[in-house]
Amino acid sequence: MTATSHPRSSIRTVSIIAALLASAGLAACGSDNNASNAGGNSAASTANCKGKDKLTAAGSTAQKNAVQAFTASYAKVCAGKNLDYQASGSGSGITSFVNGQVDFAGSDSALNAEQAASAAKRCGGNAAWHLPLVFGPVAVAYNLPGTDKLVLTGEDLAKIFSGSISTWGDSALVDANPQLKGNTEKISVVYRSDESGTTDNFQTYLGVAGKGAWEKGAGKAFKGGVGEGAKGSDGVAQNVAKLPGSIAYVEKSFADSNKLAVAQIDNGSGPVALTAESAGKAVTAAKTASNDPHDLKLDLASIYGSTEAGAYPLVLATYELVCSKGYDGPTAEAVKSYLDNAASKGQADLVAKGYVPLPEEFKTKLVASIDAIS
Template sequence: MNFKRSGAVLGAVAIGAMALTACGSDNNSASNTTTVNSAASNASCEGKSTLSAAGSSAQKNAMDAFASTYIAVCTDKGKDVKVAYNPSGSGDGRTQFIAKQIDFAGSDSAIKGDQAAAAKERCAGNDAWNLPLVFGPVAIAYNLDGVEDLTLNGETLAKIFSGGITKWNDPAIAALNSGVSLPDEPIVPIVRSDSSGTTDNFQQYLTTASGGAWTKGAGSDFVGGVGEGAKGSAGVSQAVAGAPGSITYVEKSFADQNKLAKAQIDTGAGPVALTEETAGKAISGATFKNEGTGDLSLDLNSIFGTSEPGAYPLVLATYEIVCSKGYDADTSAAVKSFLTSAAGEGQADLAAQGYVPLPATVQDKLTASIAAIG
């Protein structure tokens, strides 16, 4: 049966998760009215009725959409299910997963090192898998009067965010923007003042794509040494909106909300604008560190370092961290069912909320890994 998610269904999600989502930082959720064909869903809706998860706030709106879709599908199949997701941050999600306080975690980076070893113990001696379910493009958003089409590259961005380029009419920027009148004005970088997966991914991008111009390293805290700080994605985007001459890195949805101009990125094959299609092209070319194992940890260099024509390279991936085996039967069935729905019909609404739906190349691998969860 085809139907639209009703207000009652969306209300159930909101009420069931109200206490949890109150601690989330940014909210850019869109209305959700996509028609769901529950008969075509591969979700079994079996297993325990309530799933719990926590972690990345970057994927919070995607998880809300996934939960809404899953509830709608399972309700139509005569099953009463709930999904509670707490956007408490990637680090907290991984910690709660290891402590068996939640069924799976959302994380802006793959679990590794000592945490991976601890997760293996939590999973009864089995590996935890990193499953990239949500991709969000990161915009280079700026406020520069009279300049609607700006092109930058990894090297110029690295120098802007480390203090090596301080004026908008710097020769390195001018060389990328032939015919554009660039003002002789200071550049005001706006950066995240709080720890952020977006910051970590941006700095990893600079490390990969700047040709050695970025030497600061990466991490969840901004290490460039310049700029004015603002808290959260909403904070940096609002700061740029109110500060002529400023520039930031922020999820596309927040740039759109604040009507900010977005720079094109030249990866060496010509300027590429940020769109669903160009970001999807970069994701399609992604490779995985542990091919053939079920774990889908991404080789981020394959995205950040792409020179594929028409591919936008600055994309944040968020993972669901799950036990490959070691769940009890009811939890295993529920985790597999929810993730099957999220990787399938759940992708339909993501573009409207600023995310990039999974390309087929990634979706096929993800679906196979989900099916292999024991």
């Protein structure tokens, strides 16, 4: 609506009506018609505030800071609505979801066959869907006084985290990091001691990008056999901060909040620093691995094996695990309402918190899946 297409009196009338609607609180929560349009390609330009007031969820610590931003946005847009999220770790979150203790779960790795079967029972015989809502770059954080720049390949990382490279002056590291020549300091690996989707993703990355140097497989428990464990992303970051010579895999937001140095990764096309832009290049290349168009489980090799110039390949996708069907009406509407807002307005503050905003083409697919929940 512009001044060139309407008389001045019409503009004044519309402005008055808009002000009255805002004062009545109607602008915060859209009408039924607005809610039905929330899943368009614009990813919810109007608010959908349907469903019960309080949702529950649990799981991934990697997405904790993003969920806090989503929940604050949700409460602002939909007064009286809230999500109680317990950042208990992906494994714990899946268990809580399968047992019906929470409405949905956050997980840094996809359900395995056994978990998917259990989730289907919880969902009344219907499949659980993987909705990648949060993409968080995984930083290779290190504490090496005097070393402001560190370049590592997937093969280097596989050897460090399996113990075959054990000192910072190893010749395999010196080629790309001449400042390390003669450094005899022992490398102190720090890993997640609790079961973690971050660990699962990191070990999957090592298997894809390690050129055969990682033979230990993936999984939520660390299998490298070296180093010292710490609980949660907070614990890992804090341990690196206080332990000279240490290195760890941890989400960028936790590396940033603890002011840790972060290595560049050479994916075969030159060293790439971790930024929202470089991680976003890898996300854009992501492909799905499910026959169900609404189940957006990712083919991780399409991300971790990327050799695109300027792409930072170590990006973790956090899924929201939801029932495709099987919720009661108020819960289904609330889950859709929360996730719709998170996929749209909730993305605004993610870069500042160390995450990668959803690429537009991926957002369109995600919103279609959210709106298909019933």
